Amino acid sequence: MSDHNKTFNAFLKLGGFLRAFCNDDSTETEWNDKANAAIALAKHKNGWFDPENVLFAFKSWGAVLTEEKLSAWLTEYPKNSTEKSAKTVALIMAGNIPLVGFHDFLSIMLTGHTALIKLSSNDNVLFRFIMDYLISFEPSLQERISITETKMEGFDAVIATGSNNTARYFEYYFGKGPHIIRKNRNSIAVLRGNESEGQLRALGEDIFRYYGLGCRSVAKIFVPEDYDFDVLFKALYKFHPIIEQLKYSNNYDYNKAVYLMSEFKILDNGFLILKEDESYSSPIASLFYERYSDPQTLKTRLENDADLLQCIVSNGFLPDEIEFGTTQTPSLSDYADGVDTVDFLLKI
Known part of the structure; x- marks a missing residue:
């Protein structure tokens, strides 16, 4: 099995677990306990991360991590494009809502690259749980996921999300190489x-x-x-x-x-x-x-x-408008700031 298929299957497994866990019918007792512990600790460390909103994030990601949706998303890109030589992508995550940087992480993994991650102190519990689950199913991913709390070095590209102030800092330090730097929107x-x-x-x-x-x-x-x-x-x-x-x-x-x-x-x-x-x-x-x-x-x-x-x-006001009630359930192709992350990753 190719590395891409192994990674793909790991995210399918994660999606299945998230759906089952949110529906209270997961049979993975050990991981159910770990998920509940992560939810409780996340709330303890960040008072905005109450269980209802964390479960909403879990459910939203579980809904798109299916074979049908992942395949449809990736077929928009050239065949075999995920088999290019792997690069190391520095991923600096925001922490304003639960798992806000997951789409970037997913994109890096499915394009065959290695993720060098700096987690936000506001959301450093749930991601560790997600990563542990993926690695437990596909141990080879451990070589492609690295979390650092020190200065980021040895990367080929950067995806960084922050405020307008931090974006200026990101531009100064990372602007010379391939990068996606997001500001306030x-x-x-x-x-x-x-x-x-x-x-x-x-x-x-x-x-x-x-x-x-x-x-x-x-x-x-x-x-x-x-x-x-x-x-x-x-x-x-x-x-x-x-x-x-x-x-x-x-x-x-x-x-x-x-x-x-x-x-x-x-x-x-x-x-x-x-x-x-x-x-x-x-x-x-x-x-x-x-x-x-x-x-x-x-x-x-x-x-x-x-x-x-x-x-x-809105409803019938602009061609690219979003339906009422759907802003927090984007599809896989709804890229932040309208920048195609996968296309960027395939070209570095």
Whole structure:
């Protein structure tokens, strides 16, 4: 069996385990215990990583790690392209949501390269569990996965994800060689005023999943001049238990106090603050909004700001829009920042 097939099968095995574990029908008792321990430790080390969101991440990845979906994804690339000489790819991961760097890791492995990984301190438990599981099934992968906590050396290319500030650091140190360096991006929704209650409830998933910490989390909405926010608040009410999460609640209280002391005009439903603001990036427990009168003017603006945006959620507004409720379940070909990671890896 080729190395590529061994790697492919290892990820198929991982996908099967994640699906079974999330459905409570996994028979791998030892790994069930290890998964539960990893989930508990991840929550202990990062208060945002509650079991519900970690399980959502597990379930989302389990859904795409199937033979059908992996094969369909890889057939978009030249045959035998994964059998080129292996390179070492430095992978600097973010840690804002559970397993946020998994797609990069998967891409490196399935293109036959070696991963030199620097984990985020915010997400260094779940990845170790995932890697241990893969290696237990396919021991040869141990030679291709290396985690370092020191200075990264001896690599041929870099994939790094961080803030706008860290991106400048990454550019300085890694910009001379092949690289993908990602900066801050935000996601938005464009409402037209005719959305169904179901669509607006689904939008709540885009807003509240992972507490809005992901680049695919909707941080701002654009609404018509005469938009009725009561309709939106009614649809979003099912998400009100989020205020019971202590870290979220603390952010809600703090941001509300800041807005009120600054005499900003806000809308508030007890668990989400709406503030009119031109920025695309809103604080936790806040959702920025902006009114528009001319759809074409807004389309032009969003096209000009494409480098700042990860996802645009709407219904019939733009050709590359995303359906309500789907921002946090991207397909394998939905590349961060629109940069084809696999194509990049095949050309280094």
